[in-house]
Amino acid sequence: MINAANKSHRALDSADIQLNDQGQLRHFLTTESLPRETLVSIMDVAESFSGVGEQAVKKVPILRGKTIVNLFFENSTRTRTTFDLAAKRLSADVINLNVATSAASKGESILDTIRNLEAMQVDMFVIRHADSGAAHFIAQHVAPHVSVINAGDGRHAHPTQAMLDMFTIRRVKKQFAGLKVAIVGDILHSRVARSQIHALKILGVEEIRVIAPKTLLPTDITSLGVNAFGTLEKGLDDVDVIIMLRLQRERMGGALLPSEHEYFDCFGLTEKKLVYAKKDVMVMHPGPINRGVEMDAAVADGPNSVILQQVTNGIAVRMAVMASVMGKNIQAGSQL
Amino acid sequence: MNILIKNGRIIDPANQLDVEKEVYVSRGKIVGIGSEPVGFNADKVIDASGRIVAPGFIDLNISLREPGFEHKATIASETKAAASAGFTSLCCSPNTQPVLDTPSVVQLILDKAAEAGFAKVIPLGALTINLEGKQLSEMYALTKAGCAGFSQAPNNAMSAQTLRRALQYASSYCLPVILKPENVSIRDNGCIHEGAVSARLGLAGIASSAETVAVGQAIALAEEVDACVHLTGVSTAKAVSMLSRAQHDGVKITADVHAYQLHLTELDVGTFDANYHVSPPLRCDTDRDKLIAGVAQGVIQVSSGHQPHDLEAKQAPFPATEAGISGIETVLPLMLRLVEKGSLNLSQVVASLTVGSADIMGLDLGSLSVGATADICIFDPTLDWIVDETTWLSRGKNTPYMGQQMAGQVTQTLVNGRLVFER
Numbered sequence: 001m002i003n004a005a006n007k008s009h010r011a012l013d014s015a016d017i018q019l020n021d022q023g024q025l026r027h028f029l030t031t032e033s034l035p036r037e038t039l040v041s042i043m044d045v046a047e048s049f050s051g052v053g054e055q056a057v058k059k060v061p062i063l064r065g066k067t068i069v070n071l072f073f074e075n076s077t078r079t080r081t082t083f084d085l086a087a088k089r090l091s092a093d094v095i096n097l098n099v100a101t102s103a104a105s106k107g108e109s110i111l112d113t114i115r116n117l118e119a120m121q122v123d124m125f126v127i128r129h130a131d132s133g134a135a136h137f138i139a140q141h142v143a144p145h146v147s148v149i150n151a152g153d154g155r156h157a158h159p160t161q162a163m164l165d166m167f168t169i170r171r172v173k174k175q176f177a178g179l180k181v182a183i184v185g186d187i188l189h190s191r192v193a194r195s196q197i198h199a200l201k202i203l204g205v206e207e208i209r210v211i212a213p214k215t216l217l218p219t220d221i222t223s224l225g226v227n228a229f230g231t232l233e234k235g236l237d238d239v240d241v242i243i244m245l246r247l248q249r250e251r252m253g254g255a256l257l258p259s260e261h262e263y264f265d266c267f268g269l270t271e272k273k274l275v276y277a278k279k280d281v282m283v284m285h286p287g288p289i290n291r292g293v294e295m296d297a298a299v300a301d302g303p304n305s306v307i308l309q310q311v312t313n314g315i316a317v318r319m320a321v322m323a324s325v326m327g328k329n330i331q332a333g334s335q336l
Numbered sequence: 337m338n339i340l341i342k343n344g345r346i347i348d349p350a351n352q353l354d355v356e357k358e359v360y361v362s363r364g365k366i367v368g369i370g371s372e373p374v375g376f377n378a379d380k381v382i383d384a385s386g387r388i389v390a391p392g393f394i395d396l397n398i399s400l401r402e403p404g405f406e407h408k409a410t411i412a413s414e415t416k417a418a419a420s421a422g423f424t425s426l427c428c429s430p431n432t433q434p435v436l437d438t439p440s441v442v443q444l445i446l447d448k449a450a451e452a453g454f455a456k457v458i459p460l461g462a463l464t465i466n467l468e469g470k471q472l473s474e475m476y477a478l479t480k481a482g483c484a485g486f487s488q489a490p491n492n493a494m495s496a497q498t499l500r501r502a503l504q505y506a507s508s509y510c511l512p513v514i515l516k517p518e519n520v521s522i523r524d525n526g527c528i529h530e531g532a533v534s535a536r537l538g539l540a541g542i543a544s545s546a547e548t549v550a551v552g553q554a555i556a557l558a559e560e561v562d563a564c565v566h567l568t569g570v571s572t573a574k575a576v577s578m579l580s581r582a583q584h585d586g587v588k589i590t591a592d593v594h595a596y597q598l599h600l601t602e603l604d605v606g607t608f609d610a611n612y613h614v615s616p617p618l619r620c621d622t623d624r625d626k627l628i629a630g631v632a633q634g635v636i637q638v639s640s641g642h643q644p645h646d647l648e649a650k651q652a653p654f655p656a657t658e659a660g661i662s663g664i665e666t667v668l669p670l671m672l673r674l675v676e677k678g679s680l681n682l683s684q685v686v687a688s689l690t691v692g693s694a695d696i697m698g699l700d701l702g703s704l705s706v707g708a709t710a711d712i713c714i715f716d717p718t719l720d721w722i723v724d725e726t727t728w729l730s731r732g733k734n735t736p737y738m739g740q741q742m743a744g745q746v747t748q749t750l751v752n753g754r755l756v757f758e759r
Contacts, residue, residue, distance in 0.1 A: 017607075032536070109648065109651065109652070110652060110653070111651055129653060131652075131653035131654070131655045131656050132537055132538045132539050132608070132653070132654065132655060133537065133539070133607075133608035133653045133654040133655070134653035136607060136608050136653075137608065137652065137653045137654070153538075153653070154538055154539075154653075154655065155538030155539070155540075156537055156538035156539070157538070191538055194536070194538050218530075218534065218535035218541070219530045219531055219534070219535060219541060219543070220530075220531045220532040220534075220535045221535050223531075223532035223535060223536070224535060224536060
């Protein structure tokens with residue numbers, strides 16, 4: 001049996017496994033260490049797909065005849081639905097599998113699950129798993145023609161969410177140079193934040209800030225090239241983009257926070273606190289929002305919010321990622 | 337059988353010897369160093385030219401997996417691997433199934449080891465029944481059955497009060513207690529050092545305080561109840577300085593570090609390489625450097641931390657894999673790398689694997705004194721070899737060094753004057 005122990009006594013660089021010999025995207029596991037052109041290309045392709053949803057027939061034949069399995073080891077409705085829609089708009093055949101982790105731990109290992117599905121001639125896996133590193137692990141073990149897209153692994157990465165956020169920022173702000181971006185909330189547990197930080201760095205924003213109480217900031221977070229702040233007042237000063245993160249209820253149980261109420265007092269985004277930022281600041285949230293915990297309804301629904309655009313853009317960006325890993329690099333503006 | 341080992345360089349830190357002399361072995365004992373005993377006739381002559389002749393190595397932390405986890409390894413497979421790596425005595429952890437908490441399990445392990453006929457196995461009894469951290473094991477009975485000390489490793493979930501009483505009780509029989517310095521509530525579900533790499537990979541971190549809090553607790557309790565406490569597998573710089581001060585203050589506390597911890601750091605985890613998933617986790621280069629200094633100063637000794645695993649144990653996403661490295665076969669070459677780098681000298685390396693460990697466990701082993709048990713290891717410090725699955729003896733192939741070149745290999749191992757391994 002081929003196994004990780006044999007082939008990986010050398011630490012793997014993420015870019016190594018994500019790109020093929022020609023430097024094209026083969027798996028999409030993390031935004032970390034990808035070339036800038038790859039990220040720009042995904043956004044360009046997404047731009048060309050963004051009209052598909054408005055057509056009377058919301059389909060393009062790019063992945064016709066391809067089989068995609070949405071393999072969700074962790075529950076998700078929103079992300080799975082957008083991946084499902086994206087695949088269907090590309091004319092692929094889609095299978096949605098919810099593998100409860102408890103059932104998996106009782107019997108079949110992840111590798112067995114993957115090998116069984118591979119035996120059914122699957123072309124792509126979209127994976128969500130509660131363990132950081134799950135998508136990398138699977139990508140290291142799939143057959144050479146199979147692609148893996150990470151739809152969220154533990155606290156590690158959620159690269160398609162990050163790319164739809166980048167896409168949304170680019171649409172509004174036109175460019176990344178000179179932007180100051182603040183990410184607010186539970187950075188420690190957030191795979192979205194990690195993928196955003198890497199993507200923003202690669203795309204060349206001026207400054208990335210993370211704002212949270214210390215219990216929700218990873219130790220040594222500044223090693224990722226961000227500045228850490230403990231208050232919204234200081235952290236939001238003069239920023240162009242605010243990304244609010246979802247706060248999970250269970251954080252109160254682990255003695256990380258005293259209460260939702262105190263969290264909202266200190267880190268909840270209100271119209272009053274929005275004034276610290278630039279006037280034309282964009283307010284983003286990966287959803288679903290806890291109104292009154294992460295932000296006020298007035299901000300979520302206000303003129304600076306792009307939260308619903310994020311959701312719409314999610315489909316085009318996921319179509320772009322799926323097309324890209326399958327080697328269908330459609331240039332912006334080309335005939336669909 | 338009489339064995340003459342000639343032309344070798346004897347390194348015997350217990351006797352402060354570093355000299356080229358003959359070693360005469362007869363009836364399981366060393367009967368002469370440099371001068372031939374009257375009437376000695378060698379049945380076998382070992383030419384150790386260009387090699388080091390040292391006391392057999394003593395491992396303070398090895399998991400043999402038997403009974404209970406024979407799918408990972410067996411006493412026969414691991415004692416053979418150990419003998420090939422120069423180890424003649426192995427203090428095995430009690431985390432077997434059933435747990436090593438009754439004389440019958442002790443007997444089973446001793447019988448299996450004797451049957452295999454490679455290295456000696458010295459069982460460490462469970463400090464508490466089933467390692468649950470609640471009820472004390474029958475330490476007196478276990479000692480009579482052959483246990484040399486008591487260990488709670490690797491399960492450290494026990495109240496400070498239970499630990500305090502366990503130390504008190506063990507100290508009534510002057511028995512060393514082996515603990516893994518880890519505060520389980522701080523460790524929580526962590527699987528990697530809490531630092532830059534855990535921040536990047538989104539893996540739950542294990543703060544250094546998970547170790548230092550436990551070290552502080554052990555020092556305080558050992559001092560108060562006057563027990564002999566040995567902490568196995570330290571990983572932080574801070575622990576080394578705390579131990580150094582405690583030893584200076586006269587507390588009977590000792591420690592060891594796993595050999596691979598003197599080389600690897602959190603950065604080696606790279607992108608989720610489960611071969612580097614170990615417990616305690618690989619930490620920073622500053623920790624590693626201080627651990628090396630701790631060995632040089634004699635504050636800590638060296639153990640293998642040998643954890644052989646089956647393939648499946650490492651075939652999962654990083655947090656779901658089992659921690660541990662199959663380490664016994666790379667201890668010597670890894671220590672010799674430090675000699676090559678100038679961090680340690682040969683005598684310090686041998687001391688940390690022999691007399692240092694013997695003293696901790698109260699074993700009458702670890703020296704080449706005339707009259708001592710003839711547990712001897714002969715190695716060539718310059719012999720190059722490649723870590724390869726086909727020549728690897730441990731059942732556990734889980735080593736991050738697979739495919740790498742090593743310098744230094746054992747050529748002969750003698751246990752009780754019997755040649756148990758020869759290359």
